[in-house]
Amino acid sequence: MNLSSSLLSSISSVRTKISSTPKMTKTPSETDVGGGASVNRKNQFRGSLFKYGSKSIQVAFKTGDFRRQVIFIGGLTDGFLATEYLEPLSVALDNEKWSLVQFLLSSSYIGYGTSSLKQDAMELDQLISYLINKEDSEGVVLVGHSTGCQVIVHYMGTNAACSRAVRGAVLQAPVSDREYKATLPETAAMIDLASSMISEGRGMDLMPREADPGAPMTAYRYHSLCSYMGDDDMFSSDLSDDQLRMRLGHMSTTPCQVIFSMADEYVPEYVDKKALVERLCRALGGAEKVEIEWGNHSLSNRVKEAVQAMISFIKTEGPKGWDDPWS
Template sequence: MNPSATVPASSSWLAGLVRGRSIKSAAGSGNGASSIPADSEGLGLGSRKNQLRGVLFKYGPKPVQVAFKTGDFNQQVIFIGGLTDGLLATEYLEPLSIALENEKWSLVQPLLSSSYVGYGTSSLEQDSLEIDQLISYLINKENSEGVVLLGHSTGCQDIVHYMRTNFACSRAVRGVILQAPVSDREYRATLPETAAMIDLAANMITEGRGMELMPRDANPDAPITAYRYHSLCAYMGDDDMFSSDLNEYQLRMRLGHMSSTPCQVIFSLADEYVPDYVDKKALVERLCQALGGAEKVEIEWGNHSLSNRVQEAVQAILDFVKREGPKGWDDPWN
């Protein structure tokens, strides 16, 4: 799209945004000077499928660092999508935005450097820096009273990593929801090329070439560095947080710091990206224990993105947000 082209006033330019999909199916602060209203031809919020009315704003210096916000409130749910995800990444986001607005919450959908096909050259650390920039923007420009982080798929790893960093603005996180916290490694282990590619990635990292790209066959969906491939696919890689074969100590080491933050786990018992040999009920129980007693929501027959259980997803998220909402928060700058 030519950014200099004139968009007619009657054009619904956010209509029909294509939802991203997970790789598992194969994946400083901005000045905030000008926010762009997306009016959808004067129609109400969510009055057409995949069409929302809200504000598009920049939260950081990189061109990709924009976010879309529905509702104009001081409490925000921030959605962090999985690999290849971008705006409107799951079916439940549209109805969720409406439900949250009725409760005087905003839904914020950021684009990170790792969004869409950028995940292969990014990292959990980079995502965490950008999440912190977004929350900083909401604090300083939107007078945020606190946020709830909602992760989908690999976005759950982003949130867990972010909460470990203790970045300044992480103190504004009042609660965390992990929807489909499943193992990239265990899924990718079912693909025939994975074992050899892990060895190649490990050798490249040993040779100091971790930031170089892997062969295209390693990840046809997007360019991927040896580091990121190893992080996602190798045993105890940086992204390996939710695998069923991690022991209790390993899970506590990776997830235990979350115990001080109210947390909900929404787990689909028919998640197509969890191998058949995994006992899903046992796994979600172990994850919730390692997270320090997180609330468990099991959705029977739910698929990975809950596109077949949208109402249940929205209700679970809304119940948690209303129950664990901000009760005031410490000033991150003090």
């Protein structure tokens, strides 16, 4: 076969395979997942790649071809293949007749510093609209990792039309960016600078590189992530019960599961994790609490427990018929 015909054959392939980034590379092994299924850990997905919006970044990848979807929303610096549990989760979901959707936002990879929760919520709404109109979706469950949890909370507070399609939410590692950033020596001075820039009407201007060496960062987003009661400050241990209810209370009408890693490396040592997760679940209106002992931030060391918890919740809280969000 010549090069041209080989290329055409590849383009016409019905299935798309996305291999892992180096971050995900490991020796394949047999891993048990929820429901007793077994998956050969190749760190690969088969499914469909599609555009859900007009921006070049607005690309999504869906495994399975079902009318119920779990949408994964990663944290800062994340994109496709963000956590180790996604592959076994997709297999377990397939067994339950659910699709897994991973998607890129303007804030993905190094875009988080020039974006916002408002922008994330708008793009999430576009994705859900696509699934309703193009995939005839019967409903979605949102799974947030790290800062992705903030995106879910913000989105569900917007009352966007498509938010009615959300049948449940999983918050995995809902931890405070502010409390972690406060452990870094440069943070206090950078917060003062960001506040000054915002007061001068320069909130969308970029901060100095030392604010975040990994990504360009606007004064607004730095302030949002790092300042007390900034827009991203939803899960801090020093917020009062009233403040937590003000930030999270609207989630009480959405079935919610909180998966908290009891050895999360981004939670300062002084934080009482058990007390914090209890307060968060109460503020969320009685969310289901899952504490994973020795689990790290991304649960890469507790993949099986992560998948089992999510599948158990999704099977219980999944859509049992839902209203047309457009009516």
